[in-house]
Amino acid sequence: MTLRKSVTLKTHGDIAYARQVAGELMVEIEASAIKRTKFVTAVSEIARNAINYGQGGVITFHLAEASGRKRALAVCTDRGPGIEDVDAALRDGFSTGKSLGLGLGGAKRLVDQFEIVSTPGSGTRVSLECGPR
Amino acid sequence: MMTINGCVVVAIRDDLDDQEIVALQDQLVDEVARQSAHGVVIDISGLEIVDTFAGRMLAAMAQMAQVMNARTIVVGMRPAVAMTLVELGMTLEGVETALNADRAINAITGDRQKIS
Ligand SMILES: Nc1ncnc2c1ncn2[C@@H]1O[C@H](COP(=O)(O)OP(=O)(O)O)[C@@H](O)[C@H]1O
Ligand SMILES: [Mg+2]
Numbered sequence: 001m002t003l004r005k006s007v008t009l010k011t012h013g014d015i016a017y018a019r020q021v022a023g024e025l026m027v028e029i030e031a032s033a034i035k036r037t038k039f040v041t042a043v044s045e046i047a048r049n050a051i052n053y054g055q056g057g058v059i060t061f062h063l064a065e066a067s068g069r070k071r072a073l074a075v076c077t078d079r080g081p082g083i084e085d086v087d088a089a090l091r092d093g094f095s096t097g098k099s100l101g102l103g104l105g106g107a108k109r110l111v112d113q114f115e116i117v118s119t120p121g122s123g124t125r126v127s128l129e130c131g132p133r
Numbered sequence: 134m135m136t137i138n139g140c141v142v143v144a145i146r147d148d149l150d151d152q153e154i155v156a157l158q159d160q161l162v163d164e165v166a167r168q169s170a171h172g173v174v175i176d177i178s179g180l181e182i183v184d185t186f187a188g189r190m191l192a193a194m195a196q197m198a199q200v201m202n203a204r205t206i207v208v209g210m211r212p213a214v215a216m217t218l219v220e221l222g223m224t225l226e227g228v229e230t231a232l233n234a235d236r237a238i239n240a241i242t243g244d245r246q247k248i249s
Contacts, residue, residue, distance in 0.1 A: 010183075011150070012148070012149075012150035012151065013148055013150065016147055016148035017138060019147075019182065032186045033211075033212075033213045034213045034216060034217075036213070036218050037181070037182055037211070037213035037214060037216075038213075038217055038220070040182045041183075041184050041217050041221070042183040043184075044182060045184050045185060048184070048186060055139035061165050062148075098187075099185070099186075099189065099240060100185045100189055100223070101152065101186045102221050102222045102223060103185050104220070106185060106220065106222060109220050109221070110217065110220055110221070
């Protein structure tokens with residue numbers, strides 16, 4: 001697994017930059033337009049959550065290669081308050097921010113592999129993985 | 134932002150933050166009122182993706198326009214974006230789409246001619 005880029009998430013402009021890097025990584029793995037759009041959208045959701053709820057964070061982008069198959073990986077980490085009930089947070093419509101509550105569940109549906117680890121009081125880490133097709 | 138045949142045409146940039154979106158929405162409402170516009174065309178061809186944040190903004194703009202009696206049509210949505218919105222669970226209620234601004238303006242002005 002090779003690290004491609006690391007993006008600090010503080011402002012909304014940083015989300016746009018994270019999306020750009022995510023898009024470039026999907027181009028590098030020769031992903032289809034739909035796969036690229038899905039991955040970039042998931043990255044956008046997770047990056048925004050880190051800023052809105054996690055007091056900002058960092059998202060790292062990696063290229064994974066297994067038996068000749070390239071995959072894109074994004075890992076978003078913050079040291080915010082964490083999530084009390086991750087299952088509830090994943091449910092569509094659940095939001096503590098008076099917004100739509102579709103981001104986490106949506107991101108999970110959009111990628112091939114999704115993982116979230118959250119510890120109340122110490123932060124949240126979300127991993128998104130996507131292949132080219 | 135410009136007005137063509139009574140339709141306010143607005144293009145959305147990729148990197149708008151919360152404040153800029155609020156400013157854009159205010160500007161849109163002003164322009165619709167000032168021009169007595171009967172249509173709003175939102176061009177999102179500049180957006181590589183539409184996440185729940187952008188989708189909510191589009192729905193809010195359409196709602197505002199509706200309150201002011203203007204029909205809203207979103208143009209420039211890539212097919213992959215439309216598919217992704219479905220998976221996100223975003224229905225974008227009240228938001229119509231068209232292929233491009235010309236078609237959207239024609240649909241809106243044609244609609245008006247039928248009514249009058
Ligand atoms: N990085 C995070 N740190 C703390 N809480 C989070 C984080 N990400 C998500 N959450 C919690 O999960 C909820 C659901 O997130 P999401 O599905 O993206 O919906 P929304 O962003 O619309 O609130 C948020 O309202 C918030 O309470
Ligand atoms: Mg969210």
